[in-house]
Amino acid sequence: MILPDGYSDVPAGKIAAVVTHLEMTARLALRPDPPGAWTLRRVETPGFDWFRDLYCRVGEKWLWFSRLRMADADLAAIIHSPQVEVYALVQDGRDEGLLELDFREPGQCELAFFGVTAKLIGSGAGSWLMNRALERAWSRQVARVWVHTCTLDHPSALAFYQRAGFRPFRRQVEVADDPRLDGTLPRSAARHVPMIE
Template sequence: MLKDGYTDIAPGKIAAVVTYLAMTAPPVDLERPALDLAPLRGDPARYRALFRRVGEPWLWFGRAGLSDDALARIIDDPAVEAYALRHDGADAGLLELDFRNPGECELGYFGLVPEATGRGLGRSLMREAIARAFARPIGRFFVHTCTLDDPRALPFYIRAGFRPYKRAIEVADDPRLAGALPMEAAPHCPVLPPQD
């Protein structure tokens, strides 16, 4: 446990406060919209391109440094569903549902490309995510978000029916310094290179 007060983070590292959220049943008024979802199974290059477009502004790094083989092992797993949301003829959003832990589903990745936000697509995609998650025999659907993510993410998840249950501090190597993301990614989190 961290003590009260400030805790220094080493140069070359990033840190975020992570909030974990879960729901145990779908909302009763859940309407399932008609969406154009393209499966990403077998297409790590397309997944990677969409992951970067959605997550680069927010320093998403969980898949950024993976090899194509490692990424394919995840998205090709029968217990993982990964989709591109198609809108106006282009990939506009990413949805990844992870059922690898029996009895639960993790909303692994969820988001829209910057130019697709503000059109109601996120709400529609979330309804689809909830419906797909609870179409399987699960007792819990969960997600986590952090202070590096879009500040609208946490209230969005709460409005969708998720309830916060835990917080943690995540410390990691800055993926920009390793070349997994461009140095200009996530300008709200300045790069602090390691000191020699």
């Protein structure tokens, strides 16, 4: 369905975001690694509690909610798939970043989830993690690596992906139940997005 030009109402209890999909169709030279004491740890079979905790610590401020609403079996079908790789960025022995690479679609890799905790934003950790993501994504026989971001995300996210070499190819509007109103996320999450009950 194509939305009409002009304003479209979003019902109370809902959130709306403009989603931009970006892709990279050739392996590019990586940007220089920023200085930092980070390591990358692959988590072969992520535990649900571990995954949801890190997912929240990285994404709560940006209203990441989709994985929190999944039943364990549905989440396991993704993060325990042999075609999905889950990594943690580690600083000082603590997991502070999440990277999920999804190779389930032949010939491509989706950066399904990518981000660092609030305390690492602006430290260079995101750039370092992107370099590791692209190294691993292009280590397989893929013709395309893609990611999406939205207007609920960090204000610099879209520019960050473009600096890494991704190019926009699609835009969508996503409407969903506000995850703060049903208890999926705390009401204090994403203060930059007003709740309309």
